[in-house]
Amino acid sequence: MCKLAILDKFTLFASGIESILKITNDCEIVHATSCEELFKQFKDSAPDVIIIDVIHGDNSGMRSIKKIRRTYPQIPVLLILSQNYSDCFEEYIRLGVKGFVFNDASGKDLIEAIKRLKEGGEFFRKKVWDIFKTSIQRRKYGKKKSQFLTDREVSVLKLFSSGLTYKEIGARLNISPRTVETHKRNILAKLKINTTADMVKYAYRNHIISK
Structure with a gap:
């Protein structure tokens, strides 16, 4: 059983993620709209992966990522984002984020990303590095x-x-x-x-x- 935590301000968006993950039938999912609410749900057991929707978050999700990495550095973080956040890629990686899934990705990509992070790996498609390099070159x-x-x-x-x-x-x-x-x-x-x-x-x- 894989335990997942979703941090998302909007229940509707989080429900869409949950519906994709429930296809696997082996996930326990908790959802919260703030870090404080999320941490309260960790009292019994911490999740295997934390998924953060930065598209609908404040400050590009930076504040939440920092708070989570500071409090639970051992839990891998996966971001749901768009290409518009390319200028934040370097900072996300520096903060210890282990994977990106774009908002137009398939459910298969999301499931694969979670599996990799749960096993101690990372999930960065070639597309991420191409956008990352272009962003650096344009600075x-x-x-x-x-x-x-x-x-x-x-x-x-x-x-x-x-x-x-x-x-x-x-x-x-x-x-x-x-x-x-x-x-x-x-x-x-x-x-x-x-x-x-x-x-x-x-x-x-x-x-x-x-x-």
Whole structure:
């Protein structure tokens, strides 16, 4: 019997994942909408794999991943995501995530990913590495200060510099406007600047965007 935990804000999306997994008939599944709720269900026994839907999560799922890896580092984490999160791939892997399954993948891929992680392996299709390499090649970090920005912050900086609103940036990156606001606040603090105009100037001067 394989015990799985699904962290997902939306019950409907989680139900779709559960319906795929129940085909195997040998899975015990628990679902929670927050880390705190999830941890309460670990009192009797910890799961073999934790599945996190980062598409519908806040802050690209980073906060939840960090909390889970810090509290239960021995449990492998599998992410459900889309290609729009390519600029976060490196950070996800650095945090210890063991596998990615894209939201357009087949149920067979999801089941195979869980099996590999349960056996102590990893699940990263060639598609992941191709997207990862392309993302790295497209980076245009400027001088020293921009190296302190995460990939996601660089993406947000570029989109603000293109004149997009919080809502438009959120839609483009599949994150909430509030998360966009958090990223902007972090960018301003790291670069020691005060306004969106300063961000645009910085992006041009450091060749993060072209004139």
